[in-house]
Amino acid sequence: MTRKKLPIGIQTFRVIREGDWYYVDKTAFALSLIESGRHYFLSRPRRFGKSLFIDTLAELFAGSEPLFRGLAVHDRWDWSVRYPVIRLSFAAGVLHSRSDLDEKIAELLDENERRLGVKGDYPSISGRFSELIRLAHEAHGEPVVVLVDEYDKPILDNLTRPEIAGEMRDGLRNLYSVIKSADAQIRFAFLTGVSKFSKVSIFSGLNNLHDITVSREHSSICGYTEADLDTVFAPELEGLDRDRIRRWYNGYNWTGESVYNPFDLLLLLRERQFRPWWFETGTPTFLIDLLTQRGFFTPDLARLRADEALLSAFDVDHMAPEALLWQTGYLTFTATRQIGARIEYTLGYPNLEVESALNDVLAKALIGHPARASELASRLYDLLFANDLAGLHRHFESLFASIPHQWHDTNPIARYEGYYASVFYSHLAALGLDLRVEDSCSAGRLDLALRFEGRIYLFEFKVVELEPEGRALRQIKDRGYADKYHAEGQPIHLIGVEFSRERRGLVGFEVETL
Numbered sequence: 001m002t003r004k005k006l007p008i009g010i011q012t013f014r015v016i017r018e019g020d021w022y023y024v025d026k027t028a029f030a031l032s033l034i035e036s037g038r039h040y041f042l043s044r045p046r047r048f049g050k051s052l053f054i055d056t057l058a059e060l061f062a063g064s065e066p067l068f069r070g071l072a073v074h075d076r077w078d079w080s081v082r083y084p085v086i087r088l089s090f091a092a093g094v095l096h097s098r099s100d101l102d103e104k105i106a107e108l109l110d111e112n113e114r115r116l117g118v119k120g121d122y123p124s125i126s127g128r129f130s131e132l133i134r135l136a137h138e139a140h141g142e143p144v145v146v147l148v149d150e151y152d153k154p155i156l157d158n159l160t161r162p163e164i165a166g167e168m169r170d171g172l173r174n175l176y177s178v179i180k181s182a183d184a185q186i187r188f189a190f191l192t193g194v195s196k197f198s199k200v201s202i203f204s205g206l207n208n209l210h211d212i213t214v215s216r217e218h219s220s221i222c223g224y225t226e227a228d229l230d231t232v233f234a235p236e237l238e239g240l241d242r243d244r245i246r247r248w249y250n251g252y253n254w255t256g257e258s259v260y261n262p263f264d265l266l267l268l269l270r271e272r273q274f275r276p277w278w279f280e281t282g283t284p285t286f287l288i289d290l291l292t293q294r295g296f297f298t299p300d301l302a303r304l305r306a307d308e309a310l311l312s313a314f315d316v317d318h319m320a321p322e323a324l325l326w327q328t329g330y331l332t333f334t335a336t337r338q339i340g341a342r343i344e345y346t347l348g349y350p351n352l353e354v355e356s357a358l359n360d361v362l363a364k365a366l367i368g369h370p371a372r373a374s375e376l377a378s379r380l381y382d383l384l385f386a387n388d389l390a391g392l393h394r395h396f397e398s399l400f401a402s403i404p405h406q407w408h409d410t411n412p413i414a415r416y417e418g419y420y421a422s423v424f425y426s427h428l429a430a431l432g433l434d435l436r437v438e439d440s441c442s443a444g445r446l447d448l449a450l451r452f453e454g455r456i457y458l459f460e461f462k463v464v465e466l467e468p469e470g471r472a473l474r475q476i477k478d479r480g481y482a483d484k485y486h487a488e489g490q491p492i493h494l495i496g497v498e499f500s501r502e503r504r505g506l507v508g509f510e511v512e513t514l
Helices: 013-018 027-036 050-061 098-116 125-140 162-181 226-231 242-249 262-271 285-293 298-302 308-312 321-327 352-367 370-386 389-401 405-410 418-429 471-478 483-488
Strands: 039-043 085-089 144-149 186-193 304-307 332-339 342-348 434-441 444-452 455-464 492-500 505-513
Touching: 013 050, 027 050, 027 186, 050 085, 050 144, 050 186, 085 098, 085 125, 098 125, 098 162, 125 144, 125 162, 162 186, 242 262, 242 352, 285 321, 285 352, 298 304, 298 352, 298 418, 298 434, 304 308, 304 321, 308 321, 308 342, 321 342, 352 370, 352 418, 370 389, 370 418, 370 444, 389 418, 389 492, 389 505, 418 434, 418 444, 418 455, 418 492, 455 471, 455 483, 455 505, 471 492, 471 505
Parallel strands: 039 186, 085 144, 144 186, 455 492
Antiparallel strands: 304 342, 332 342, 434 444, 444 455, 492 505
């Protein structure tokens, strides 16, 4: 197969199709949406190809037939009809006030008026938008297509300033409500962004949107599938471990087929290195602050349960960590079940990249000394590789001793019992090793299991008042947590870890090897 150029960061459909670039055909999704409905909403994390899909829709409705030759939609589309397309994108720049937002919207409306050859007279934003839709319909003789990209960015850019974020929300709600009132003049509307704000919050006037965010049928509408990797990108795979690619980067799922983040995969194919390419483009500072301030138990990140209402109840005034983690792509669906009238989702890390990189950032925040955390992470790997259990004991004593005393005094999270286990877990998980949280057996759930270099480490955590009590190791033995692992024929280390709130650190680290 002929090698092509990798479209890293390219969001323009025409550029890709007219140049010698790889393209994963998503036009069958576009056709399916157009044939089955009129108003859609889609939420996906950053750098997942949302903007490219929007641009593909724009070119399709504009009748750019040569660009679609050889693609799924080509022979099933009426190229004789061209629709006026209104495009609104908030991707560029950062808006700091409601006046900035209103000015930006005015610029976008001006741009669409020039491109469509119409000019309205209404002064208000909602009036101008409504008039633009009506005039475009009249001038072009066909109903209008409305495409909105990064619909939520003005809000997300101001989440640390809730008052401003609320003003942005109100301004955008005023704009988007026009789409419903102009329904008779609209052929198709598609809005996309990162967050899935509650309909009451931002779409209260636009309740005819079909939300396809969580949809088995549309799970792979953005992103690359395993089949895409093996066919479209087959010429680029030589010399790369296929299973390792899957473990590192696949796994994003919206109750259907799992996908890769395109940015990750394209950077891997170009650089030939396994690195957290996607994660490095935007450290989730706000998210980390929220998790630490609320004392979030980080081992739960590996297996978190949430219902549909919780994941949809995202607003400026109410940000559930579970919803934020899922919407930003740091957690994804790993299982779904129906409980009566209620749908329950199990969330977990999509892949090794996110598990390792997110816990590395979390460990640094929990420890309060980022440079020291990085140094200790490197040492931890060496000790595990050498199977130095005495060294591991000293290492974790040093880890907790390195947390600045004043950090304990000024951060209420340090008073939570789960804080110590969170530090321990995230410190290990940052290495990207084979960890299992709350591994179940007939007698209960073990806190943490680690498989590494042909050995199995079983950890149980307890918080004591002052002195070690030996309860953690005793529980591992009394409940037979190791029984299920004997069949693997590997050395098993039972490790009971005890923390003291009074002494603010590790006071017990008992080991028994089977």
